[in-house]
Amino acid sequence: MTTSRETSVAATVAALSDIVGPQACLTAADDTATYTTDYRKLYHGQAIAVVLPANTDEVSRVMAWCYQHDISVVPQGGNTSLMGGAVPDASGNAVIINLKRMNRVLEVDAVNDTMTVQAGVTLHAARAAAEEATRLFPLRIGSEGSCQIGGNLSTNAGGTAVLRYGNMRDLVLGVEAVLPDGRIYSGLRGLRKDNTGYDLKQLFVGSEGTLGIITAAVLKLMPLPRASSVAFVAVANPAAAVSLLGEAKKTAGQSVTAFELISRPALDLVLAYLGGMKSPMEGAHDWMVLIELTSGSAAESLDQTMVQVLEAGMESGLVLDAAIAASGADAQNFWRIREEISDAQTRTGGSIKCDVSVPLSRIANFIAEASAAVLALEPSARMVVYGHMGDGNVHFNPLRPADRDSKEFLAAHYKTISHAVDSLAHAAGGSISAEHGIGVAKRDDLARFKTPVELELMWQIKRALDPKNLLNPAKVLPAQ
Ligand SMILES: Cc1cc2nc3c(=O)[nH]c(=O)nc-3n(C[C@H](O)[C@H](O)[C@H](O)COP(=O)(O)OP(=O)(O)OC[C@H]3O[C@@H](n4cnc5c(N)ncnc54)[C@H](O)[C@@H]3O)c2cc1C
Numbered sequence: 001m002t003t004s005r006e007t008s009v010a011a012t013v014a015a016l017s018d019i020v021g022p023q024a025c026l027t028a029a030d031d032t033a034t035y036t037t038d039y040r041k042l043y044h045g046q047a048i049a050v051v052l053p054a055n056t057d058e059v060s061r062v063m064a065w066c067y068q069h070d071i072s073v074v075p076q077g078g079n080t081s082l083m084g085g086a087v088p089d090a091s092g093n094a095v096i097i098n099l100k101r102m103n104r105v106l107e108v109d110a111v112n113d114t115m116t117v118q119a120g121v122t123l124h125a126a127r128a129a130a131e132e133a134t135r136l137f138p139l140r141i142g143s144e145g146s147c148q149i150g151g152n153l154s155t156n157a158g159g160t161a162v163l164r165y166g167n168m169r170d171l172v173l174g175v176e177a178v179l180p181d182g183r184i185y186s187g188l189r190g191l192r193k194d195n196t197g198y199d200l201k202q203l204f205v206g207s208e209g210t211l212g213i214i215t216a217a218v219l220k221l222m223p224l225p226r227a228s229s230v231a232f233v234a235v236a237n238p239a240a241a242v243s244l245l246g247e248a249k250k251t252a253g254q255s256v257t258a259f260e261l262i263s264r265p266a267l268d269l270v271l272a273y274l275g276g277m278k279s280p281m282e283g284a285h286d287w288m289v290l291i292e293l294t295s296g297s298a299a300e301s302l303d304q305t306m307v308q309v310l311e312a313g314m315e316s317g318l319v320l321d322a323a324i325a326a327s328g329a330d331a332q333n334f335w336r337i338r339e340e341i342s343d344a345q346t347r348t349g350g351s352i353k354c355d356v357s358v359p360l361s362r363i364a365n366f367i368a369e370a371s372a373a374v375l376a377l378e379p380s381a382r383m384v385v386y387g388h389m390g391d392g393n394v395h396f397n398p399l400r401p402a403d404r405d406s407k408e409f410l411a412a413h414y415k416t417i418s419h420a421v422d423s424l425a426h427a428a429g430g431s432i433s434a435e436h437g438i439g440v441a442k443r444d445d446l447a448r449f450k451t452p453v454e455l456e457l458m459w460q461i462k463r464a465l466d467p468k469n470l471l472n473p474a475k476v477l478p479a480q
Contacts, residue, residue: 024052043084046092056215064182075209077151080143083439105129113221114190119150135221138165150214156206158435163390164257174218175201180466209472225294229302230331234285234320239364258292259390265382273344280323350406354396354421358430373420393434447478
């Protein structure tokens with residue numbers, strides 16, 4: 001005997017298979033497992049099916065069918081979200097729409113300095129396509145091989161070059177998106193000026209798949225850098241790092257492309273994780289920064305500019321020691337140290353991830369206060385603090401003491417530590433999520449840190465676009 005739920009699941013699978021083809025409608029547990037579990041393996045959901053549409057029309061028809069039959073839909077890109085936003089809950093009542101088959105670069109317009117891509121193009125492929133046309137698509141994040149442009153837009157991704165180029169919101173000119181009821185919003189325009197009313201495309205940026213499924217986008221391209229200089233620099237403390245950034249901006253202006261803070265425990269973790277790799281500097285320092293200068297002009301000697309910045313820093317006591325990359329390989333090694341911190345933490349286990357931003361003028365004070373608050377709760381916690389300090393963003397990720405079990409540490413401290421850190425960031429005029437989004441992980445916290453008016457406006461927008469609350473439900477917006 002079949003139940004009515006089994007009948008409706010079977011009918012859904014049949015209808016969706018009709019639209020995308022049976023091979024693009026996955027239902028077997030072995031086939032769906034990688035789509036129903038998040039990157040960090042913290043969230044395990046279930047789905048009626050994972051649908052892999054080939055084009056916008058198929059997305060639209062799948063959405064219309066689900067809308068008519070009251071079936072929830074979870075949009076998914078590369079599934080690299082750190083907030084659990086791209087996987088369904090455990091009810092098994094949702095359909096996942098993964099965009100990976102929509103992976104074509106549709107046009108590179110080198111005169112207009114724009115590129116039109118389908119949403120399933122990986123960030124790596126988008127950057128490569130731009131480079132082929134001697135242009136730069138400047139978004140740079142550690143997950144670039146897997147994450148997709150649609151996911152980058154939906155999370156308003158940031159990364160290591162925001163200081164110079166802005167985040168994803170600043171890098172997009174046009175969006176095409178399918179609305180929850182299947183209608184298509186066509187905003188694929190490559191215009192830098194367009195004041196014809198509300199900027200609707202920005203609604204989809206940073207909304208984490210709760211308002212529509214992004215199917216294509218027009219992205220801005222920049223001149224390809226032709227000169228660069230990278231330095232690994234020891235500084236006395238975060239306040240010295242902020243002052244050094246000021247010096248760098250004064251001397252190198254727009255060339256300052258990345259300014260990344262690294263605490264000693266973060267460096268130790270990554271050196272242990274990578275084995276043979278050595279610190280670029282002799283001696284142990286508590287705080288370091290990775291500075292990158294770039295320029296579109298090959299004539300510029302950025303190493304000379306870097307030396308000027310560092311010498312000024314040494315004279316004023318901000319810089320304790322420094323190494324300038326002597327080759328491309330050196331520069332890559334410096335960057336590797338920075339980029340592997342995230343995976344080194346995942347491997348070690350037991351880190352409490354707080355991705356916060358505060359105004360640059362208050363960041364040093366915030367780090368001191370938050371460190372004191374964490375150490376008061378757990379005196380042996382390792383302070384893994386790093387990130388995109390140049391734009392006010394730090395990954396403030398206290399790590400379990402070396403001799404403590406990771407599960408036990410997280411159970412004892414996750415809530416208290418993350419609430420303490422978030423509260424201090426908020427009090428400093430900051431944000432509890434700088435670039436990773438809200439997803440499920442921070443959904444309840446949003447209710448504590450947004451005003452009632454902000455929450456009500458967010459819900460009004462959600463209801464206007466998704467009156468049945470079917471698109472990525474129970475993500476981002478706290479329950480009302
Ligand atoms: C090693 C590592 C390093 C990282 N570094 C950074 C960093 O420096 N900066 C940073 O900002 N992030 C970083 N991240 C987080 C993550 O990679 C980004 O949030 C990325 O933008 C997510 O893209 P994705 O395609 O994987 O999206 P997914 O994880 O698949 O989805 C993320 C959210 O977007 C929604 N979504 C996905 N595609 C679409 C679409 N086409 N239309 C509508 N909604 C959609 C999903 O429903 C979900 O809510 C990192 C992650 C890892 C694993």
